[in-house]
Amino acid sequence: MTSAFAQEKTQQDLDVAAIRKQFPILSQKVHDRPLVFLDSAASAQKPDAVIDAMAHTMRSQYANIHRGLYWMSERTTEAYEAVRDQVARFLNAPSREEIIFTRNSTEAINLVAHSFGALLRPGQAVVISEMEHHANLIPWQMLRDRAGIELRVAPITDAGDIDLEALQALLADGAVALVAITHMSNVLGTVTPAKTIADMAHSAGAQVLFDGSQSVVHRKTDVQALGADFYTFTGHKLYGPTGIGVLWARRDLLEAMPPFLGGGDMISTVSFEKSTWANVPHKFEAGTPAIIETIGLGAAISWVEAIGFEAIAAHEAALTTHALARLADVPGLKVVGQPEERGGVISFTMEDVHPHDIATLLDRNGIAVRAGHHCAEPLMRRLGLTATARASFGIYTLPEEIDTLAETLVRIRNFFV
Amino acid sequence: MNNMADSGALYDRLIVDRARTPLYAGRLEQADGQGEGKNPLCGDKTRVELRMADTHIGEVRHQTRGCAICLAAADLMAERVAGQTVLQARDLSQRFSAMLVGEPASALDTNTDKTALGPLQAFAPLRAHRARIRCAELPWVALKEALSHVDV
Numbered sequence: 001m002t003s004a005f006a007q008e009k010t011q012q013d014l015d016v017a018a019i020r021k022q023f024p025i026l027s028q029k030v031h032d033r034p035l036v037f038l039d040s041a042a043s044a045q046k047p048d049a050v051i052d053a054m055a056h057t058m059r060s061q062y063a064n065i066h067r068g069l070y071w072m073s074e075r076t077t078e079a080y081e082a083v084r085d086q087v088a089r090f091l092n093a094p095s096r097e098e099i100i101f102t103r104n105s106t107e108a109i110n111l112v113a114h115s116f117g118a119l120l121r122p123g124q125a126v127v128i129s130e131m132e133h134h135a136n137l138i139p140w141q142m143l144r145d146r147a148g149i150e151l152r153v154a155p156i157t158d159a160g161d162i163d164l165e166a167l168q169a170l171l172a173d174g175a176v177a178l179v180a181i182t183h184m185s186n187v188l189g190t191v192t193p194a195k196t197i198a199d200m201a202h203s204a205g206a207q208v209l210f211d212g213s214q215s216v217v218h219r220k221t222d223v224q225a226l227g228a229d230f231y232t233f234t235g236h237k238l239y240g241p242t243g244i245g246v247l248w249a250r251r252d253l254l255e256a257m258p259p260f261l262g263g264g265d266m267i268s269t270v271s272f273e274k275s276t277w278a279n280v281p282h283k284f285e286a287g288t289p290a291i292i293e294t295i296g297l298g299a300a301i302s303w304v305e306a307i308g309f310e311a312i313a314a315h316e317a318a319l320t321t322h323a324l325a326r327l328a329d330v331p332g333l334k335v336v337g338q339p340e341e342r343g344g345v346i347s348f349t350m351e352d353v354h355p356h357d358i359a360t361l362l363d364r365n366g367i368a369v370r371a372g373h374h375c376a377e378p379l380m381r382r383l384g385l386t387a388t389a390r391a392s393f394g395i396y397t398l399p400e401e402i403d404t405l406a407e408t409l410v411r412i413r414n415f416f417v
Numbered sequence: 418m419n420n421m422a423d424s425g426a427l428y429d430r431l432i433v434d435r436a437r438t439p440l441y442a443g444r445l446e447q448a449d450g451q452g453e454g455k456n457p458l459c460g461d462k463t464r465v466e467l468r469m470a471d472t473h474i475g476e477v478r479h480q481t482r483g484c485a486i487c488l489a490a491a492d493l494m495a496e497r498v499a500g501q502t503v504l505q506a507r508d509l510s511q512r513f514s515a516m517l518v519g520e521p522a523s524a525l526d527t528n529t530d531k532t533a534l535g536p537l538q539a540f541a542p543l544r545a546h547r548a549r550i551r552c553a554e555l556p557w558v559a560l561k562e563a564l565s566h567v568d569v
Contacts, residue, residue: 352437354484356459360427360549372459386460386482416433416485 014311020396022047033366036401041186041214041345041392042370044239046300053299054241054292065291066265066282080291083298084281090301091231092222093248100247100254100284101294105213106135108232108247109180111284112209113139115257116178116230122148124177127170127206129154129162129192130382131185134375136211140180150175156382160188160337164196171204179208180230184215187374187390188337189320189345191215198227207253213237217394218316218343220309223248235293239395240300244293247284254280261286304395312395316344319393319402326406332413336388344393347374350409353416355389361412362389367405427546428485429539431493436485441495443478452562454555461487461552465495465559469567474498474506479559484552486543491556493536503564510557513537517553519544 020026023045028035037045057079063072065080088096102108120126126140130153144151154167162181170176179201184191194210201208209230212221216233223231230253235244249257259266259277263286268276277283304312323346327333332351350358359371370390373380380386391405448466455462461483468475477495481488494513498506512530517540531538540553 356484356549356552357428357486360546364427380460415428416437 014307014315014395016315016396016398019047019307020398022049023396024048024051026396030366030368031364036365036367036404038391038393038397038401038405039368039370040217040394040397041237041390043236043242044217044394045396046241047239047303049303050240050296050299054296057292057295062292064288076291079295079298080289083294083301086298086301087246087248090216090221090305091246091248092224094224095251097280098248098251098254100249100281101289102232102245102247103243103290104236104245105211105232105234106139106245108234108245109136109209109211110139111247111260112178112180112230112232112249113143115260115284116207116253117143117147117149118258119256120147120149120177123150123175125150125152125175127152127154127167127176127179127181129167129181130156131160131162131188131190131376131379132180132182133186133211133213134377135213136180136182137378149177152176153378154179154181156190156379160185160190160339162190162192162197164193164200167197168200171200171206174205176201176204176206178230179206181208181210182214183210183212183221183231184218184343184345185337185339185376185379186214186345187347187376187379187388188339189342189347190337190339191219191341191343194226194228198229202227214343214345218309219313229253235297235300238297238300239304241293241296243290244297246297251280254284259283259286263287265289307395315395316393316397319397319399320344320346322399323391323393323402323405326402327409330406330409330413332417333409336383336385344397345390346392347388347390349385349388350413351417353412355387357416358389358409358412361415362405362408365404365408367401367408369405427542427549429542431536431539432485432489435489435492439479439481439488439492441478441492442480444480445476445478448563450563450566452559452565454557454559454562456483456487456551456555458551459484461555463487463491463556463559465491465556465563467498467560467563467567472502474501474503477560479556481556483555484549486540486549486552487555490540490553491559493539494556494560497535497537498560503567506560506564509533509537510561513540513557514554516541517543517550 025045061075063076065077084096084099087099152170155163198208207229212233231248236242266286334349336347355371372387445466449469451466453464463481465479467477479491481491
């Protein structure tokens with residue numbers, strides 16, 4: 001541990017050792033070595049609080065929700081709907097009715113592309129950026145091909161920031177109905193200037209959607225302060241379970257939008273001739289939802305909030321600084337992108353060693369990283385790369401784990417060169 | 418260093434050496450057959466060209482952009498199939514794939530496999546790395562296409 005890190009560590013209140021004890025999986029061994037998990041940006045590990053909340057629900061008070069006229073169902077409905085209140089507070093949404101539960105961020109964006117997309121007409125445009133995850137690209141491409149709208153792509157700078165001047169130019173003709181941009185890149189770690197982008201979009205008469213899958217994990221999110229119109233995130237990156245994601249959208253937009261999926265729970269009245277829809281949010285939640293996972297998400301949010309975003313952000317900023325310094329000492333290693341503001345995600349390449357070989361050899365040493373195109377093929381092309389290796393950090397990451405990563409990378413490099 | 422070699426049984430010295438210094442990289446003038454293999458998941462790409470000498474494969478060259486496994490697989494394949502008939506090369510391809518999934522090729526006994534595969538046995542530890550099997554098979558996909566252009 002560098003002294004700089006030690007110093008920063010005393011300035012914050014995160015007891016990482018105590019936090020790690022709450023994640024049973026972190027004591028596992030991989031190939032006979034302690035697990036060094038540096039892939040939280042793909043999916044984070046789960047604390048006891050989340051595991052127990054889900055198990056407790058299934059063990060003690062589980063039933064289907066919104067329809068049972070019996071005690072168990074009422075208790076489960078209460079627990080499920082309480083998470084809606086919790087998520088509204090988590091995002092500082094003006095109203096709980098603006099919180100839609102989805103399967104993940106991908107489904108939330110597909111919902112918007114389908115239902116907000118149904119309001120768009122040929123001649124209108126959607127703007128995305130060059131550094132979007134496929135989840136915030138493919139749904140808009142599908143909408144373009146279905147509805148005859150235009151899809152415009154805002155370029156990024158060589159450093160990995162959104163080129164705001166170029167974005168301004170794309171908005172100039174007033175045809176843009178929606179700007180859909182990541183709040184934090186899963187490849188470059190770039191934290192985008194969301195408020196600035198929202199102001200630019202609104203001045204041009206467009207709405208703005210932020211894919212918050214990466215960023216909600218690292219910092220306090222306030223959809224009103226950001227000036228967002230749509231915001232999405234997923235539970236499994238926030239130390240919660242898979243199968244549960246969130247769409248927040250302004251109520252007037254949700255009310256104007258047609259439903260996404262049809263089925264039970266989203267209706268008001270049904271006949272063979274005509275059916276009417278339930279009020280928001282239920283209009284957008286067809287079928288039995290992910291009840292247990294939603295309760296798990298609630299437990300994850302409580303757990304994260306109890307630690308506090310100030311401490312989390314300070315911990316991750318210190319880890320990122322430490323990692324950038326350590327990786328700079330690995331011969332032949334190149335960190336991809338130098339964004340103005342970076343979250344705890346670092347992609348890199350190493351001269352003469354392919355990212356897949358890096359990942360396999362790190363794995364043999366118990367270190368889990370991601371390698372490949374990270375579901376962002378157009379970004380890879382823009383960067384002139386086919387693949388990178390990526391280390392990403394979580395609440396439980398130790399500076400010593402980053403040291404292990406850097407030391408192992410040096411050995412891998414020596415092995416190949 | 419030792420530690421690295423021990424822990425990564427997959428990265429046999431032969432594989433690392435051939436990835437670093439391939440002996441059969443390049444192109445052939447007047448190839449009789451050529452084929453390409455691409456892995457969209459990782460962007461690996463290989464182009465294989467071959468020239469026939471009567472009924473046998475005379476020379477094989479490859480241009481490969483990929484990981485060490487893919488590069489070494491292409492190079493060792495080029496070396497191994499030179500001098501074989503088309504049928505022998507196809508048979509070898511089957512044995513190689515069977516080895517990667519951890520079975521002897523059907524109706525072929527293990528000893529024959531070992532003799533036929535020779536240095537290609539270095540890839541056997543891929544069994545334990547299922548996600549990487551495609552890396553080693555990619556050049557063989559390209560070879561199959563190249564052979565399909567050859568009249569025998």
